[in-house]
Amino acid sequence: MLSKADNERLTRVGPGTPMGELFRRFWMPALLSEEVAERDGAPVRLRLLGEDLVAFRDTQGRIGIVDAYCAHRRAGLYFGRNEDCGLRCVYHGWKFNVDGECVDMPAEPQGMSASTRVRIKAYKTAERNGVVWVYMGPPESEPALPDFEWSRLPERQHTATKRWQQCNWAQAVEGGIDSSHISFLHSRTEKTALPSNKYHASDRHPVFEVQETDYGLRIAARRNAEPGTYYWRVTQFLLPFYSMIPPVGDFPESSREPYDGHAWVPIDDENTWTWSFSASPARAYDDKELEFRGGREGFWGPVDEQYRPLLNRDNDYHIDRARQRTGNFTGIDGIPNQDAAVQESMGPIVDRTKERLGASDRGIVQFRRLLLRLARELEEGTPPAAAADGRLYNVRSASLLLPEDVPVATGAASLLAGAAP
Numbered sequence: 433m434l435s436k437a438d439n440e441r442l443t444r445v446g447p448g449t450p451m452g453e454l455f456r457r458f459w460m461p462a463l464l465s466e467e468v469a470e471r472d473g474a475p476v477r478l479r480l481l482g483e484d485l486v487a488f489r490d491t492q493g494r495i496g497i498v499d500a501y502c503a504h505r506r507a508g509l510y511f512g513r514n515e516d517c518g519l520r521c522v523y524h525g526w527k528f529n530v531d532g533e534c535v536d537m538p539a540e541p542q543g544m545s546a547s548t549r550v551r552i553k554a555y556k557t558a559e560r561n562g563v564v565w566v567y568m569g570p571p572e573s574e575p576a577l578p579d580f581e582w583s584r585l586p587e588r589q590h591t592a593t594k595r596w597q598q599c600n601w602a603q604a605v606e607g608g609i610d611s612s613h614i615s616f617l618h619s620r621t622e623k624t625a626l627p628s629n630k631y632h633a634s635d636r637h638p639v640f641e642v643q644e645t646d647y648g649l650r651i652a653a654r655r656n657a658e659p660g661t662y663y664w665r666v667t668q669f670l671l672p673f674y675s676m677i678p679p680v681g682d683f684p685e686s687s688r689e690p691y692d693g694h695a696w697v698p699i700d701d702e703n704t705w706t707w708s709f710s711a712s713p714a715r716a717y718d719d720k721e722l723e724f725r726g727g728r729e730g731f732w733g734p735v736d737e738q739y740r741p742l743l744n745r746d747n748d749y750h751i752d753r754a755r756q757r758t759g760n761f762t763g764i765d766g767i768p769n770q771d772a773a774v775q776e777s778m779g780p781i782v783d784r785t786k787e788r789l790g791a792s793d794r795g796i797v798q799f800r801r802l803l804l805r806l807a808r809e810l811e812e813g814t815p816p817a818a819a820a821d822g823r824l825y826n827v828r829s830a831s832l833l834l835p836e837d838v839p840v841a842t843g844a845a846s847l848l849a850g851a852a853p
């Protein structure tokens with residue numbers, strides 16, 4: 433459990449909050465490139481860390497992420513005209529470029545226009561492999577882009593999708609790094625079902641080893657396998673809100689399969705973008721796989737045009753009580769919907785003063801400690817070291833079988849390293 437004060441510190445991310453300031457020291461995924469695909473195309477509303485913003489791709493292909501409101505009298509720039517290298521407010525025609533500079537004030541007397549230094553808030557952006565990144569922190573402390581494998585693999589070897597989640601970012605992360613729930617929440621109950629992995633079914637009491645690393649946490653869950661061997665699932669937590677989930681298939685085949693990761697990017701304190709990434713270092717995806725991993729109707733969907741899940745809190749995720757008795761553990765279709773159902777069911781911000789943690793929650797305890805410590809260190813003047821070195825993010829998750837006497841850190845080392853850039 434956490435004290436009320438620590439729960440507040442962990443979860444609140446608006447400007448000026450300790451965690452909000454920590455997050456503002458990292459680059460964050462902001463948009464899919466497909467949302468701002470067109471030069472001079474329609475601007476997109478965007479809310480991140482409790483700030484209302486608008487994104488647009490200008491005539492030269494540059495992406496602006498700027499204040500949602502015009503500097504003049506605060507009209508919404510979402511309604512603006514994206515034309516000739518800037519976004520023009522439709523109220524009185526003031527125009528802003530991707531750097532937030534006001535470059536035209538047609539209603540003002542001549543001479544005031546170009547020379548006045550009116551500007552709106554504008555954040556630095558970057559684009560890689562279909563994802564637009566944003567940096568919302570102090571310009572003089574700009575960090576490195578994290579060198580995730582999925583952000584630099586060739587075409588057809590990576591995917592990115594996102595879906596809206598109606599709860600605070602931290603309880604979503606806690607679901608992502610909690611390896612013990614897969615034996616329950618995502619299990620099947622029908623007699624004919626083949627377990628996705630026999631060890632998840634045969635040993636529902638994993639033993640956890642959590643190691644703090646330069647990039648976050650390495651969370652290893654150990655299950656009993658054949659005599660003399662352990663089955664390990666190694667989940668990565670990467671600062672400030674990423675996870676990498678181990679593959680579920682059988683080892684060693686699973687080690688050549690694509691792996692998945694998430695980012696839980698706060699829209700505000702009570703809403704989150706749940707991003708899903710995948711990387712396939714060993715081979716290119718075929719069309720079906722690309723659609724399955726990256727499409728709106730695929731594994732991480734289905735979602736609507738605004739990336740809102742069709743199965744959601746308002747319709748109880750289409751829970752089917754008959755299926756819950758005979759089909760799968762929840763009666764809810766789709767792993768992401770099962771995760772969302774339990775995470776959102778806790779309320780927008782879970783009251784951690786009331787929980788009772790067990791031994792299987794070791795990773796979650798360490799995650800909270802780490803984030804609270806880094807937020808405090810930043811308040812005291814020390815910025816997070818992980819933000820400065822993008823290479824730290826070149827890691828993978830893994831699941832593997834090891835002899836009982838081989839420590840997971842050494843036995844899994846080669847599987848956990850990403851390919852050299």
Ligand code: FES
Nearest residue numbers: 502504505521524
């Ligand atoms: S409010 Fe935007 S130009 Fe007047």
Ligand SMILES: [Fe+2]
Nearest residue numbers: 607613618771
């Ligand atoms: Fe899950």
